[in-house]
Structure formats: structure tokens, C-alpha cells
């Protein structure tokens with residue numbers, strides 16, 4: 580029981596990461612630049628938020644007119660429902676409002692909406708947000724929030740990390756457009772990879788230089804290198820955006836060298852100076868341990884790291900599957916018929932390798 584509580588507390592701590600304004604701005608601008616009408620006339624829902632101070636709510640409220648939004652809806656999750664202890668205090672914004680209710684402040688979620696110029700100052704912005712308590716706690720799985728999801732065209736948020744898979748499926752079952760933050764490991768989840776493989780979803784534009792900074796009440800519990808005492812933020816390199824909105828970077832082809840040039844000039848010591856790329860013992864494919872070492876002229880199947888997806892353009896490559904798919908028997912043509920051992924991962928000289936995604940060039944005839 581004690582162990583269970585500890586695990587729950589740890590999980591809940593991993594859910595409390597607050598996104599920086601400029602990271603949201605950088606990401607959302609990529610969709611807007613690619614298609615200036617992407618948000619026009621749309622209802623955007625920001626669930627799992629804390630609208631009083633969330634940067635998602637601020638950013639979309641401030642850009643309401645520029646984006647041509649029809650309606651912005653933002654909801655929060657009740658403090659009492661969170662599995663983390665906090666010294667919760669309602670904000671002055673809330674306590675000074677006539678509808679403040681001390682029985683509801685921690686027990687109920689809140690909803691903020693923006694659709695018109697409430698203040699009458701001729702513009703629609705953060706000052707025009709209207710709010711009230713939700714009937715329930717704001718759990719995204721509740722009927723109340725499901726109804727808001729169904730009303731929305733696009734769902735955007737940084738969902739609780741521990742519920743990422745459920746959250747993504749919650750969006751997909753309603754067939755909505757979305758932009759959400761998640762851990763890169765989620766790529767390997769069976770259901771998530773199936774969507775990536777079929778180009779139903781893809782990775783977003785991305786954090787600056789791959790560094791994602793978050794505010795968290797538990798920042799000090801992280802080691803130096805992750806926690807920055809000057810900014811009070813934590814930095815992660817394994818976090819990315821997932822989406823099904825198009826953006827320009829997705830259509831940029833990766834500049835690559837030929838196999839011969841890679842073997843001569845690659846910056847990676849694992850490639851430079853070798854006679855050839857390694858072939859797996861058990862798969863009919865070559866091992867490419869770095870995305871920038873993908874040979875431009877290799878026609879066959881290549882095993883690449885999962886971080887390849889961050890550089891993936893559907894015009895340049897086809898994704899065939901993952902180790903997991905091979906293990907499931909989905910890609911029998913990739914398995915070396917002479918191999919008698921496991922097919923849980925790629926093996927080279929009988930040594931088990933990292934998890935890989937199998938790709939080929941689109942132009943290849945195979």
C-alpha cells in the first residue's frame with residue numbers, strides 16, 4: 580500500500596509541468612505560418628490547464644483576433660483531485676470575484692471562455708475572458724469535458740505525462756485536430772506508433788534546440804543539469820510536440836550524403852572508416868545508428884533511432900514499422916529466414932541493439 584502511494588505521488592509529480600510562453604509561441608507560430616487560416620473560425624479547447632496563469636490561455640487569448648478564432652475554452656483540474664500535496668491558495672483574481680465560492684475553489688475545476696469583446700474596448704484579448712466553476716473536477720475523461728472536446732475543432736495542451744496515451748486516444752476517438760506535448764518515449768507506445776506510422780499524427784515543429792523548459796513546484800528535487808536554480812526551471816531533452824496539424828518543417832527534406840561519402844567523411848566514428856554499414860543478423864536491413872548518417876542512395880530497409888521521427892518528411896521516407904511490429908509478426912519480409920534466435924530487437928554479431936524504426940527512401944523501388 581505504502582509503495583502504491585509512493586508510486587502515485589511520483590506519477591502525480593510528473594504531471595505538474597508548466598509550459599513556457601515562448602515555447603508555445605514558437606510551436607503555434609509554425610502552424611500559423613504554414614497556414615494563416617489554420618485557426619480561423621475555429622473553437623480551440625485548452626484542457627488540463629490552469630487558466631488563471633497558464634501560458635496557453637494567455638497566448639491564445641492575446642492572439643485571438645490575429646488567429647481569427649471563433650471561441651477559446653480553457654479548463655482546469657480541481658486541486659483536491661490532484662494526487663499531489665500543495666499549499667493551494669485561491670488567487671486574488673478568484674477571491675475578489677462575486678462568484679467566488681470557498682466550497683468550490685479546490686473541489687471543482689474552472690472553465691474560462693473567450694468569444695467576444697466583453698470590456699467594450701474594441702479588441703478581444705485576455706481581459707475579455709469569462710469564467711465560472713465547472714460542475715465537476717475538470718477531469719478530461721468526464722462527460723462535462725468530453726462535451727467541450729466535442730464542441731471544439733482543435734485541442735491544445737501539455738497533458739499530464741502519466742496519462743499521455745489515454746489523452747491522445749481521447750482526442751483521436753473524437754477525430755479532432757490537436758497539438759500536445761509528450762515524452763519522446765511515447766513514440767514507442769504501440770497505439771501511438773501505429774498512428775505515426777500511418778501519418779495520421781506526427782511530431783510538431785519542436786522546442787528550440789530540442790530543449791524543453793518547464794516550471795514545476797518540484798523543481799528543486801531534480802539534479803543539477805536538469806534544475807536551473809537561476810531560472811527555477813527544469814530542462815528536458817526527451818520531450819516533444821505531437822500533432823496532426825501541418826507545419827513547414829515536416830516537408831523539408833533531410834540533406835544526406837551517399838553511403839560512400841558517409842563511410843569516408845561521417846562525423847561519427849561508428850561510421851567513418853568502415854567498409855560498409857552493419858547489417859542485422861536477424862533483419863534484412865542495415866543499421867543506421869544516427870539519423871544524419873542515413874545514406875541518400877541506399878535502396879533497402881534501414882533501422883534508425885526513434886529520434887528520426889523528429890526529422891521525418893513523408894515526401895522523403897516511408898515508415899515500415901518498428902521492432903515491436905516485427906516481433907508481432909507484422910513485417911515477415913524483414914526477418915532473416917536463417918535466423919533462429921529472438922526477433923525482439925535487431926542483433927548485430929549476436930549483440931542486442933537499441934530500439935529502431937525501419938524506413939526506406941520513398942524513391943526506392945522496394
Ligand SMILES: C[S@@+](CC[C@H](N)C(=O)[O-])C[C@H]1O[C@@H](n2cnc3c(N)ncnc32)[C@H](O)[C@@H]1O
Pocket residue numbers: 593594595596597598626627628629633634635655656661717718719720736737738739740742
Ligand atoms: C503537465 S501539466 C500542464 C499544465 C498546463 N497545460 C501547462 O502546460 O502549463 C498537466 C496538468 O493536468 C492536470 N491533470 C492531471 N490529471 C488530470 C485529469 N485527469 N484531467 C485533467 N487534468 C489533469 C495536472 O494536475 C496538471 O495541472
